[in-house]
Amino acid sequence: MNKAIIMGRLSADPDFRQTENGISTCRFTVAVQDDYKNKDGSRDVDFINCKAWRSTAEYVSRYFKKGSRIAIIGKNKCDVYNKNGEKQYFNYIKVESVEFAGYNKPASENASGSDIDYPAEFDEIIAEDSPF
Numbered sequence: 001m002n003k004a005i006i007m008g009r010l011s012a013d014p015d016f017r018q019t020e021n022g023i024s025t026c027r028f029t030v031a032v033q034d035d036y037k038n039k040d041g042s043r044d045v046d047f048i049n050c051k052a053w054r055s056t057a058e059y060v061s062r063y064f065k066k067g068s069r070i071a072i073i074g075k076n077k078c079d080v081y082n083k084n085g086e087k088q089y090f091n092y093i094k095v096e097s098v099e100f101a102g103y104n105k106p107a108s109e110n111a112s113g114s115d116i117d118y119p120a121e122f123d124e125i126i127a128e129d130s131p132f
Helices: 054-063 120-124
Strands: 004-010 015-018 024-033 045-053 069-083 086-100
Touching: 015 054, 024 054, 045 054, 045 069, 054 086
Parallel strands: 045 086
Antiparallel strands: 004 024, 004 069, 015 024, 024 045, 069 086
16 A cells, blocks of 8 residues: 655645646645654654645645645655666655645744644633533
8 A cells, every 4th residue: 555644834835837738737845843852852844745736736736835734645656767877766745635734823823832723712711611
């Protein structure tokens, strides 16, 4: 089975193009933060290349931009090509589907300091009122 599921933020605006045959394609990179902190207390980030085709490419290029939170389901692929007589490998996720992964509020506005954007009403909950 070859299945990849990632969630993160676009590191740049999607690069939308059309082939000579008029097929839409879109390349973009998703920054995915590790769940754990390293020795210096920060979290490492992986930058994962993605390619979308046809209507999915059009959707990504239309509704997502740099910094947008995105969830992707796809499969791992590797293109092999020659550059100056040497084999080059380009690993990426061939996107099968995408979803919005939350509201894009700037980190400075996120009072909790976490990556999760809770509605403003959550701030009004008092711990004593919680049954837990």
